Amino acid sequence: MKKLLVHFDTDAKQSVFDQITAYDAGVDHILSYGAVAVPDVRNLVYGAIFTRGGEALKNTTIFIGGSDVAKSEEVLKETTATFFGPCRVSVMLDPNGCNTTAAAAVRKIAVREEIRGKRAVVLAGTGPVGMRVAVLLALEGCQVVLTSRSEEKARLIAGRIMEQFDLTVHPVQVAGKAELDRVLTGVEIVVAAGGPGVNLLPAETWERHPTLETIADVNAVAPLGVEGIKATDDGVVRHGKVIYGYGALAIGNFKMKVHRKSVRRLFERNDLVLDTAAIYEIARALGGQE
Numbered sequence: 001m002k003k004l005l006v007h008f009d010t011d012a013k014q015s016v017f018d019q020i021t022a023y024d025a026g027v028d029h030i031l032s033y034g035a036v037a038v039p040d041v042r043n044l045v046y047g048a049i050f051t052r053g054g055e056a057l058k059n060t061t062i063f064i065g066g067s068d069v070a071k072s073e074e075v076l077k078e079t080t081a082t083f084f085g086p087c088r089v090s091v092m093l094d095p096n097g098c099n100t101t102a103a104a105a106v107r108k109i110a111v112r113e114e115i116r117g118k119r120a121v122v123l124a125g126t127g128p129v130g131m132r133v134a135v136l137l138a139l140e141g142c143q144v145v146l147t148s149r150s151e152e153k154a155r156l157i158a159g160r161i162m163e164q165f166d167l168t169v170h171p172v173q174v175a176g177k178a179e180l181d182r183v184l185t186g187v188e189i190v191v192a193a194g195g196p197g198v199n200l201l202p203a204e205t206w207e208r209h210p211t212l213e214t215i216a217d218v219n220a221v222a223p224l225g226v227e228g229i230k231a232t233d234d235g236v237v238r239h240g241k242v243i244y245g246y247g248a249l250a251i252g253n254f255k256m257k258v259h260r261k262s263v264r265r266l267f268e269r270n271d272l273v274l275d276t277a278a279i280y281e282i283a284r285a286l287g288g289q290e
């Protein structure tokens with residue numbers, strides 16, 4: 001029986017990236033729908049759950065993507081609310097790659113050493129990737145600070161993390177050099193999660209902080225998020241100090257493995273919901289050192 005992936009994209013033009021990655025994960029055929037909104041979901045899901053019964057249902061899966069994470073989350077909620085009894089298929093949520101990227105970044109850091117109890121800062125943690133990096137670091141037992149240029153925005157996202165994940169992260173405004181220095185004081189782990197081409201951390205700043213052990217940057221577009229950490233760095237010791245750097249391409253390579261493995265996992269049964277924590281478990285099983 002053919003492995004079918006039903007692709008709900010909340011954007012009008014469905015993601016080429018998500019479709020190619022699904023094929024590379026072994027999907028036979030993709031049924032892709034763009035501009036999917038909550039009112040569309042019920043009928044689309046009925047098509048997925050009423051066509052193949054019993055064991056065969058695991059050969060149909062749903063992938064939800066899009067650039068607006070909140071919209072994609074609403075679509076996920078409506079999708080799972082449409083399922084009933086055994087009439088369900090496995091679903092994965094990864095709008096803009098936020099779950100797979102965050103899982104890859106945190107796993108890269110956590111695979112090298114125990115990070116429970118460490119102090120971590122997610123710079124510009126208000127985007128979809130940064131918010132989930134903060135969630136996963138908190139799940140790993142770190143004390144997490146999430147920064148934004150706006151205190152209000154930082155508080156909003158920290159509040160959302162508490163509401164959605166029942167985890168505490170501390171919101172801090174970082175809008176200039178003095179605030180950046182203050183937030184890095186006594187910290188061991190920094191993840192830069194800013195938008196593409198946004199440098200958040202100059203080398204001369206992180207080089208001055210003696211407690212720093214690990215720096216990761218998910219931004220692959222120059223200028224990179226952290227000066228002095230190359231995009232290809234994969235646990236490279238930088239600046240003659242014991243600081244392990246992880247760049248966006250090293251994280252991205254692992255992210256691709258996590259993404260493909262997650263899609264493959266969808267076809268193992270018909271009742272999985274792969275969101276932030278479940279995708280992180282898949283990343284954990286993969287390792288992260290490669």
Ligand code: NAP
Binds near residue numbers: 148
């Ligand atoms: P995003 O929403 O575009 O941006 C994250 C945060 O960056 C924003 O909330 C904003 O924070 C801050 N920011 C934006 N423009 C800024 C500016 N000019 N100056 C200072 N701060 C600025 O990012 P995302 O979608 O979460 O993605 C995060 C990063 O991951 C991006 O660089 C993306 O390209 C990258 N990414 C990498 C991979 C990979 O495989 N390596 C995969 C997916 C995404 P405040 O407004 O709160 O300050």
